[in-house]
Amino acid sequence: MKLLGLLFLTLAGVGGGILAARNAEKATAQTEETVRLLQLLLERIETYREPLPEIFASFSSPVLTACGFLPAYPTAPETALRRTLLSRELSESLLELSLSLDGCRSADCAAAAIRRTLRQGEEEAKKLRETLPARRKTALTLGVSGWLLALLLLW
Amino acid sequence: MSEWGRAPFPAAFRGIFPDRLYAWLERCPAIGAAEELHLQRKGLSTLTAAGETLLLPELFESAEFDRLLLGLLRGSPYAQEDRLRQGYFLFPGGYRVGVCGGAVTREERIGAPELSSVSSLCLRIPHRHPGIAAPLVHLFLQTGRGSLPGRGMLLYGPPGVGKTTLLRDLCEQLSGEPHYFRSAVIDDRGELFPEKESPGLNADIYAAWPKGDGLEAAIRTAAPRLLLCDELSDREALRLLEIGSGLPLIATAHAGSAEELRHRPGLGRLLDAGRFFCAIGLHRGSGGLGFCYRETAPAEVYA
Numbered sequence: 425m426k427l428l429g430l431l432f433l434t435l436a437g438v439g440g441g442i443l444a445a446r447n448a449e450k451a452t453a454q455t456e457e458t459v460r461l462l463q464l465l466l467e468r469i470e471t472y473r474e475p476l477p478e479i480f481a482s483f484s485s486p487v488l489t490a491c492g493f494l495p496a497y498p499t500a501p502e503t504a505l506r507r508t509l510l511s512r513e514l515s516e517s518l519l520e521l522s523l524s525l526d527g528c529r530s531a532d533c534a535a536a537a538i539r540r541t542l543r544q545g546e547e548e549a550k551k552l553r554e555t556l557p558a559r560r561k562t563a564l565t566l567g568v569s570g571w572l573l574a575l576l577l578l579w
Numbered sequence: 580m581s582e583w584g585r586a587p588f589p590a591a592f593r594g595i596f597p598d599r600l601y602a603w604l605e606r607c608p609a610i611g612a613a614e615e616l617h618l619q620r621k622g623l624s625t626l627t628a629a630g631e632t633l634l635l636p637e638l639f640e641s642a643e644f645d646r647l648l649l650g651l652l653r654g655s656p657y658a659q660e661d662r663l664r665q666g667y668f669l670f671p672g673g674y675r676v677g678v679c680g681g682a683v684t685r686e687e688r689i690g691a692p693e694l695s696s697v698s699s700l701c702l703r704i705p706h707r708h709p710g711i712a713a714p715l716v717h718l719f720l721q722t723g724r725g726s727l728p729g730r731g732m733l734l735y736g737p738p739g740v741g742k743t744t745l746l747r748d749l750c751e752q753l754s755g756e757p758h759y760f761r762s763a764v765i766d767d768r769g770e771l772f773p774e775k776e777s778p779g780l781n782a783d784i785y786a787a788w789p790k791g792d793g794l795e796a797a798i799r800t801a802a803p804r805l806l807l808c809d810e811l812s813d814r815e816a817l818r819l820l821e822i823g824s825g826l827p828l829i830a831t832a833h834a835g836s837a838e839e840l841r842h843r844p845g846l847g848r849l850l851d852a853g854r855f856f857c858a859i860g861l862h863r864g865s866g867g868l869g870f871c872y873r874e875t876a877p878a879e880v881y882a
Contacts, residue, residue, distance in 0.1 A: 475655035498654060526649055527656070529691040534657040 441567015595650035673773030677701035736861035763797030813845025
């Protein structure tokens with residue numbers, strides 16, 4: 425029984441560490457892809473006044489498709505954002521953006537709304553990218569520590 | 580190219596119209612001949628089919644009307660800013676939606692209406708009736724191309740009579756098999772060829788170009804043998820006179836009679852300049868979607 429418990433602790437520790445490290449990577453990738461989407465939106469709206477469904481149809485992002493964000497965002501932003509690992513601040517900003525775009529009768533208004541969210545997204549993406557190695561290391565360290573602890577207890 | 584004809588209520592509107600209204604429209608026996616939906620916020624909404632007006636079973640709640648409007652705008656009102664300023668917008672597939680709402684003016688210029696102030700919408704359902712323009716094609720080929728080169732036809736009539744449907748078929752017949760007339764189509768509202776392409780036709784589609792600029796670009800760069808333009812206004816008629824082309828033009832215009840046309844500042848001058856070998860009045864026959872032609876000889880028009 426004790427052995428099983430220790431085995432569980434070891435697996436949970438290591439697994440948790442790996443999962444946390446992977447989530448940190450995913451969150452960074454999703455934020456960066458969201459920034460790319462916002463850049464595309466800005467360019468297409470400012471230059472071509474293209475409607476959202478066409479812009480979304482031309483945007484390809486395996487990262488945002490895999491989490492279920494892309495197919496849902498234009499029509500059901502709240503559901504779409506729940507599926508991502510984006511920060512709460514950026515999620516709120518994206519939700520606000522989708523509401524703003526509904527009411528924007530001019531491309532200038534739409535571009536201004538996108539720029540606000542884009543700035544925030546770019547800052548977050550930069551911060552996440554810079555701190556990613558440290559967060560990955562922390563997560564893995566926690567996992568390995570759990571494993572070592574389990575080993576010590578077993579000893 | 581898709582055949583519209585007497586089609587069922589378009590599936591493209593599923594999820595945009597409230598479910599119960601969509602279901603009612605789908606079941607409505609007259610839907611195949613639907614021409615226009617007039618939808619009002621909190622007011623009576625109607626369906627016009629084959630010249631008859633039917634009342635829709637329910638009134639639109641304000642929030643429901645907002646959702647419908649946003650759905651028809653595809654969540655992108657900014658993409659239709661210029662059109663909204665002119666009182667309409669387009670839905671993919673050649674649907675024109677007229678917008679009635681409180682105008683916003685700034686420095687005497689009309690801005691796009693606030694969406695919450697839009698009180699009614701007029702959704703025009705386009706039709707395609709292959710072959711309906713056959714008599715006009717014959718007339719054009721016999722007269723316009725032979726004895727009166729460089730002259731075209733002006734089709735006039737009140738709104739909703741089917742001018743665009745007729746012009747579309749004229750274009751398809753003249754620039755398609757077997758004539759393959761090299762044509763330039765100025766389709767500023769995307770109603771003639773919403774696909775922006777014309778497979779099987781020897782035609783260049785100037786989609787979303789303002790008519791005057793589109794006509795000028797076509798004449799200068801596309802070397803067409805025929806120009807087609809829907810809803811020619813006086814301003815564009817004057818612009819066309821300025822540009823000059825020597826090419827036959829087939830155009831439509833809003834007018835109730837040849838007399839009215841003759842007194843219009845731009846179209847009257849275009850007629851006086853002999854740019855059309857005939858003006859053809861259109862009105863609805865008793866059969867609903869049929870057309871009645873009333874050919875007006877140049878002498879009558881210019882008298």
